[in-house]
Amino acid sequence: MRWMKKVGIAACAGLCMLCLRVPGHCQFAEKATANWPIVGGTPANSHYSALRQINRSNVARLQMAWKFDTSESGGLETTPIAVDGILYAFTPRQQVIALDGATGKLLWKFDSGIRGTQPDRGISYWTDGKERRLFAGVMNFVYALDPATGKVISSFGKDGRIDLRENLGRDPELQSIALTSPGVIYKDLLIVGGRNPETLPAPPGDIRAYDVHTGALRWSFHTIPHPGEFGYNTWPKDAWKISGAANNWAGMAVDRKRGIVYVPTGSAAPDFYGATRIGDDLFADTLLALDAATGKRLWHFQGVHHDLWDRDFPAAPILLSIPRNGKLIPAIAQTTKQGYLYVFNRITGAPLFPIEDRHYPPSTTPGEVASSAQPFPLIPNPFAPQNVTENTLTNRTPQAHAWAVARLRQIRHDGQFVPLSVGRDTLVSPSFEGGAEWGGPAVDPETDVLYINANDYASFAALALRGAGSPGRITYMNQCSVCHGDHRQGSSEFPSLIHISSKLTPQQIASIIHSGKGRMPALPLKGKTLSDLLAYLETGREPASDTAKASSGQRDRSTTPVNSQYVMTGYRRFVDPDGYPATAPPWGTLNALDLKTGKYLWQIPLGEYPELAAKGMKNTGSENYGGPIVTAGGLLFIAATNFDHKIRAFDKKTGKLLWQATLPYAGNATPATYEAHGRQYVVIAAGGSTMNPRGPTGGVYVAFALPQ
Numbered sequence: 001m002r003w004m005k006k007v008g009i010a011a012c013a014g015l016c017m018l019c020l021r022v023p024g025h026c027q028f029a030e031k032a033t034a035n036w037p038i039v040g041g042t043p044a045n046s047h048y049s050a051l052r053q054i055n056r057s058n059v060a061r062l063q064m065a066w067k068f069d070t071s072e073s074g075g076l077e078t079t080p081i082a083v084d085g086i087l088y089a090f091t092p093r094q095q096v097i098a099l100d101g102a103t104g105k106l107l108w109k110f111d112s113g114i115r116g117t118q119p120d121r122g123i124s125y126w127t128d129g130k131e132r133r134l135f136a137g138v139m140n141f142v143y144a145l146d147p148a149t150g151k152v153i154s155s156f157g158k159d160g161r162i163d164l165r166e167n168l169g170r171d172p173e174l175q176s177i178a179l180t181s182p183g184v185i186y187k188d189l190l191i192v193g194g195r196n197p198e199t200l201p202a203p204p205g206d207i208r209a210y211d212v213h214t215g216a217l218r219w220s221f222h223t224i225p226h227p228g229e230f231g232y233n234t235w236p237k238d239a240w241k242i243s244g245a246a247n248n249w250a251g252m253a254v255d256r257k258r259g260i261v262y263v264p265t266g267s268a269a270p271d272f273y274g275a276t277r278i279g280d281d282l283f284a285d286t287l288l289a290l291d292a293a294t295g296k297r298l299w300h301f302q303g304v305h306h307d308l309w310d311r312d313f314p315a316a317p318i319l320l321s322i323p324r325n326g327k328l329i330p331a332i333a334q335t336t337k338q339g340y341l342y343v344f345n346r347i348t349g350a351p352l353f354p355i356e357d358r359h360y361p362p363s364t365t366p367g368e369v370a371s372s373a374q375p376f377p378l379i380p381n382p383f384a385p386q387n388v389t390e391n392t393l394t395n396r397t398p399q400a401h402a403w404a405v406a407r408l409r410q411i412r413h414d415g416q417f418v419p420l421s422v423g424r425d426t427l428v429s430p431s432f433e434g435g436a437e438w439g440g441p442a443v444d445p446e447t448d449v450l451y452i453n454a455n456d457y458a459s460f461a462a463l464a465l466r467g468a469g470s471p472g473r474i475t476y477m478n479q480c481s482v483c484h485g486d487h488r489q490g491s492s493e494f495p496s497l498i499h500i501s502s503k504l505t506p507q508q509i510a511s512i513i514h515s516g517k518g519r520m521p522a523l524p525l526k527g528k529t530l531s532d533l534l535a536y537l538e539t540g541r542e543p544a545s546d547t548a549k550a551s552s553g554q555r556d557r558s559t560t561p562v563n564s565q566y567v568m569t570g571y572r573r574f575v576d577p578d579g580y581p582a583t584a585p586p587w588g589t590l591n592a593l594d595l596k597t598g599k600y601l602w603q604i605p606l607g608e609y610p611e612l613a614a615k616g617m618k619n620t621g622s623e624n625y626g627g628p629i630v631t632a633g634g635l636l637f638i639a640a641t642n643f644d645h646k647i648r649a650f651d652k653k654t655g656k657l658l659w660q661a662t663l664p665y666a667g668n669a670t671p672a673t674y675e676a677h678g679r680q681y682v683v684i685a686a687g688g689s690t691m692n693p694r695g696p697t698g699g700v701y702v703a704f705a706l707p708q
Contacts, residue, residue, distance in 0.1 A: 034675035036082040039122035039182055040440070041672070044319035045253040047442030047629045049673045053680035054706060055633030059649045059659045062704045065681060066104030067664075070097070070699035075668065076687030077119045077438075077626065080701065082674035088147065090120045092687060092699040094138045098150060101676035101683075104703060108150035112138045112161075117515045118522075119690070121251070121438070121669070122182040124190060126212050133212060135190050137179025139515070139522070140164045142192065144215070157215030164194055167217050168203050175203040176522040181251035181316070181438070184261060186292040188212050191261055193248025197521045198310070199479050200276070202244025202269040207288070209295060219295035223247065223265055223283040230297060231282030243277055245269040246284035250438055251316035254292060255330070255346060261292040262332055262346065264313030271310040271482065272420055272568040273463060275367035280305040287313060287334050287342070289349060299349030303336060305371035308363070308419050310432055311337050315440030315627070319346060322448055322595050333443070333450055333595065335436035338416055339384030340377050341452070343595065353379040353598050363419035365463055365566055370419045379598035383591045384430040384454045385583070387415045388574070394582050396617065404582040407574075411460050422463045422566065429583075431459035432571055433691065439627025439640060439670050444652060448595045451628045451636055451652070453606055455588055456621060457581035458574040463566045471529070472536030477567050479523055479533070485570035488540060494519075494571065501538040509534060519690045580609070586621030590628070590638065592655060602655040607641030625691050627670040639667025639684050642692040647671070647684050647704075665698045681705045 033050040041047050054062060070076075074092035080099075081088050086107065087099040094116025098107040116138050124135040125147070133153060134145040141163055144156035152160030164179060165172040176197050183192035189209040196202045207221040223246040224239060225232040235243065246268045253262045268277050268284040285304040290297060304311045314337050321328040322343075332346035343352045357373040385392070393404040412418065413427035420426050434455045441452040464486050466477045477486065483494045490496030500509065510530060516522035525533060576582045586605035593600050607622035624640035630652055631637070639647040645666050649659040668689035673682045681703045688697035 035084065036080075036672040036674045037125050039079045039081060039251070039670070040253065040316060041629065043184070043254040043256050045251070045316045045440065046318055046320065046445060047440065047627060047670065048445060048631070049629065050632045051673055051675060051680050052631065052633035053675070054631070054635065054673075054682065056635065056651055056658065058706060059633075059635055061706055062649070062659050062661070062682070063707060064661070065703045065705040067700055067702045068099055068104040068106065072699045073697045074687070074699065075119075075689045075697040076685035076699050077121050077669050077689060078685045079122045079670045079672050080683055080685070081123055081125055082672060083125055083147070085674075085676035086147070087683065087701070088123045088125070088134055089685065089701065090123070090136070092697070094118075094120050096123065096134070096136045096143075096145060096150065098147070099701065101674060101681060101703075102679065104701065110136070110143070110145055110150040110152075112141070112143060114138050114141070115515075117517045118178040118195065119180045121180060124182045124185055126185050126190070128188075135183060135212075137182065139178050140176075142179055142183070142190070142210075144212075155214070162210060162215045164192070165203070167208065167220065168206060170203060174201065174524045176516075176524045177203055178516070178522065180249055184252045184254050185212070186254050186256060186259070186261060189218060189292065191252065191292065193252070193263065195249040195521055196245045196247045196269070197523060198245060198267070198269055198271045199482060200242070200244055200269050201524065204240070204243070205245050205247025205265060207248055207263050207290065207295065209292075221288070221290055221295040221297070223286075224268070225282065234280040234282040236276070236278060239277055243268055246281065250312065250314050251440070253317050253319050253332070255319055258347065259292045260298060260346070261290050262317050262319070263288040263290060264315070264317060264334060266312030267304070267307040267310050272308055272461070273365065273368060273566045274306055274308060275566075277306070278369050280371060281307065285311060285313060287317065287332075287344075289346065301342065301344065301349060303334075303340075303342065303375065305374060306369070308368075308370060309417070309428060314434060314437050318441060318443050318450070320443050320445055320448065320595070322352065324352070331595070333441070335441055335452055337430065337432070337435040337437070339382040339386065339430050339435040339454065341380055341383065341450070341593065342377055351377075353377055360417040361414075361419065364421050365419065367566070368419065374417050380593055380600065383452050383589070383593070383600075383603075384435040384456050385458075386429060388413055388427055388429050388458050388583055392584050394576060394580065394584050396576070396580060400576040400578065400580070400582070403576055407582065420461055420463050420568065422465065425460040425462045427458055427460050427574065429458040430455055431457050431573060432461075433459075433623070437625055439625060442628045442630040442636065443595075444630045446632070449601065449652070450593045450595050451630060452591045452593065453589070453624055453628060453638060453640055454591065455623055456583070457587050457623070458583055460572055460574055462569045464569045466565050466567050470532065470536060472532035472534075475525070475529055475533045476536055479525070481570060482568045483520065483571060486567065488537075489570075497537055498540065506534045506538070509537060580612075586619070588621035588624045588641065590650070590655070592652070604655045606638070607644055607646070609643050613644075623691070625668040625689055629671050629673060631673060637671045637673070637682055639663065639669065639671060639686070642666050642668065642689070642695060645686070661704065663702055664700050666692060666695060668692075679705050679708070
C-alpha cells in the first residue's frame with residue numbers, strides 16, 4: 001500500500017480497482033469514499049460510492065437536511081463535487097460557489113463578471129497533496145481558483161484564465177466554444193473538449209491538454225485530421241480548414257494507472273446535410289483512446305459513419321473490469337443516443353460483445369452520399385425502441401390513437417439510419433434526444449451491473465431546399481432553421497421567432513446570438529451578416545433587391561459554405577395534439593444490464609406526468625436528463641425526470657422503488673453522495689432545464705440525509 005500513501009487518499013479511490021470491488025478492505029478506503037471529487041465520482045466515471053450509511057433498510061427515513069437557493073433562474077445541470085466536506089458547484093449564471101456540505105452554508109462565491117448562458121455540468125479538482133486548484137468553465141474561458149477562498153490564481157494562463165477560442169488554428173474572435181462538461185485531470189494536465197455550434201461556421205473539435213500550473217497548451221488532438229494525419233482521407237481535402245465540430249461536449253474518463261484518456265465525440269457540422277464533408281468523417285461520432293500524456297491516438301471506434309442524424313456519443317464512458325474466463329478484463333462501456341451499448345477491452349479496443357455492419361438505404365438528397373453501412377452491436381439488445389409501428393402507438397385516448405395512426409402513415413418509418421429526405425418527414429426513434437443522454441450511466445463494480453436511464457419517444461424531421469432569398473434569410477436558414485423551423489414557426493422544443501421583435505430589441509437579440517442561451521450555442525455573427533439576420537427576424541420579409549441578388553447567385557459567403565443548400569426543417573417530436581408522446585408508454589425507462597452476460601436484469605418506467613397520474617395513468621415514464629448514481633448500500637439514486645420533479649431511490653438489485661421526494665424544480669442533473677462529519681448526504685441540483693422549455697427554472701441545491 002506504499003503507493004497509496006504516495007499518491008494520496010483521493011487518488012486511491014480512483015486508482016485501486018480492489019477498493020471498488022471490496023469497499024473498506026484497507027484503511028484508506030473509508031476516508032477516500034467520503035469524497036465525491038469528480039463529477040462522475042471517480043476517474044473511471046463509475047457514478048459509484050462505497051458509502052453505505054444510507055442503505056436498503058433505512059432509506060425510507062431519508063429527509064431533507066438542507067437546501068441552498070442561488071436565487072437565480074435559468075436551470076441547473078450541475079453535479080457538485082465534494083472534497084473534505086465542502087461542495088463546489090455552479091449557479092445558473094455560472095458563478096462558482098462553495099457550500100458547507102453539512103449545512104449548505106455559503107462559504108464563498110466567485111463571479112467572473114461574465115453572465116453564463118450555457119449549461120455547466122461541473123467543476124474539475126486537482127491536487128498533488130500540497131497544492132489544490134479548481135478549474136471552472138465559464139463560457140469560453142477556464143478559470144483556476146483557490147478552493148479555500150474562491151480567488152483567481154493569477155499565475156494560471158492570462159490573469160487566471162485561458163480562452164478556449166485560442167490555439168485552434170483559426171481567428172479566435174470568430175470561434176464559438178463553451179466548456180459545458182468539466183475537463184478531466186491526468187497528473188499535471190487538464191484535458192478539455194467543448195461545446196461547438198452544430199452549423200457552419202464552427203470551430204474544429206480539438207481535444208486539448210493544458211498545464212494545471214501555467215495554463216500552457218501541452219498537446220492537441222485534431223478530431224478533423226490535418227494533412228498527413230490518420231483519418232485525413234475520410235474527409236474532403238480542405239475540410240480541416242473549414243469544417244467544424246466533431247467535438248467532445250459530453251465529458252471524458254481517465255485510466256490513471258495506464259495513462260489513457262477516453263474521449264467520445266459528437267457529429268460534424270452541419271449535422272443533417274453532409275455535402276461539404278463527404279466521407280466517413282473520422283473522428284466525428286468516435287470513441288477515442290488517447291495517450292493522456294501526449295495526445296497520441298491509441299485506438300478508436302467510430303459509432304456512426306458520416307452522421308446525418310446528430311447521433312453524438314452523448315455521455316462520458318464508464319471504465320470497469322469484467323470477468324471473462326477466470327480473468328478480469330479492463331473494459332469500457334459507451335452509451336449512445338440510438339439506444340446501443342458498446343463494450344470494449346479498453347487497452348486494445350477489441351469489442352467484448354460482437355458487432356456487425358448493417359446496410360442502410362442511400363440518400364436521395366442531391367449532393368449527399370450516405371454511408372452504406374453502420375455498426376450494430378448484437379449484444380446487448382438496444383435499451384430504447386428502434387422503430388415505431390401502428391401497434392406501438394399511444395392508446396392514451398381513442399382520439400389520440402387515431403390521430404397518431406393517421407400521422408404515422410404520412411411519415412417514413414423504416415428504422416435506424418434512414419437518411420432524411422427533401423419534402424417528406426422521416427421518423428427518428430429513439431428521438432434526437434436519445435436513447436441515452438448526457439447524464440450517463442452508473443456501474444456497480446461489485447456486480448458489474450450497468451444502470452442506464454433512457455428517453456423512449458420519437459422525433460421526425462425533413463430537409464428543405466434553402467432556396468433563394470435575402471442574405472438575412474439565407475443566414476437564418478443556415479444558422480437558425482434547424483431549431484426554430486424553416487419559417488420561424490418554432491416547435492414543442494423551441495420558441496417561435498415570429499414577432500420576436502415585439503418581445504426583444506435588436507440589441508437583446510444580438511446579445512443572445514453572441515452568447516447563446518440554454519440549448520442554443522453562441523454564434524460568431526458580426527457586421528453585415530448580423531445586421532441582415534436581425535432585419536429578417538424583425539420583418540420576415542424578402543426585400544426585392546436582395547431577393548434578386550440571391551437569385552442571381554450573389555449570396556453571402558460569410559456564413560454559407562458551398563453546397564450547403566439543404567437544411568433541416570427543425571427538431572420536431574412525435575407528439576399527439578395534447579402534447580404527449582404519440583407512442584405508447586413507457587416514455588422513459590431505467591434499465592439494469594449485467595455486463596458479464598449482456599442480459600437485462602430489469603427494466604422499469606422512470607417518471608410520470610402528474611396530471612396523467614391524477615387520472616390513474618401512472619408509471620408512464622417521462623423525458624429525463626441527468627444520470628443515476630449507485631452505492632454500496634444497495635441503492636440507486638436518480639432524479640432526471642422533467643415533469644414530476646422527483647428524486648428517487650431504487651433497490652439496485654430488483655428495481656423496487658424504496659423512497660422518493662419532490663424537488664422545488666426538476667432535478668435535471670446527476671446526484672452526488674458524500675460524507676461530512678460522519679453523516680452521509682445525497683445532493684441534487686434542482687433547477688429545471690432548457691430541455692423542458694415550458695417548465696419553471698430556478699437554481700436550488702437540495703441535500704438529503706438520515707435523521708440525526
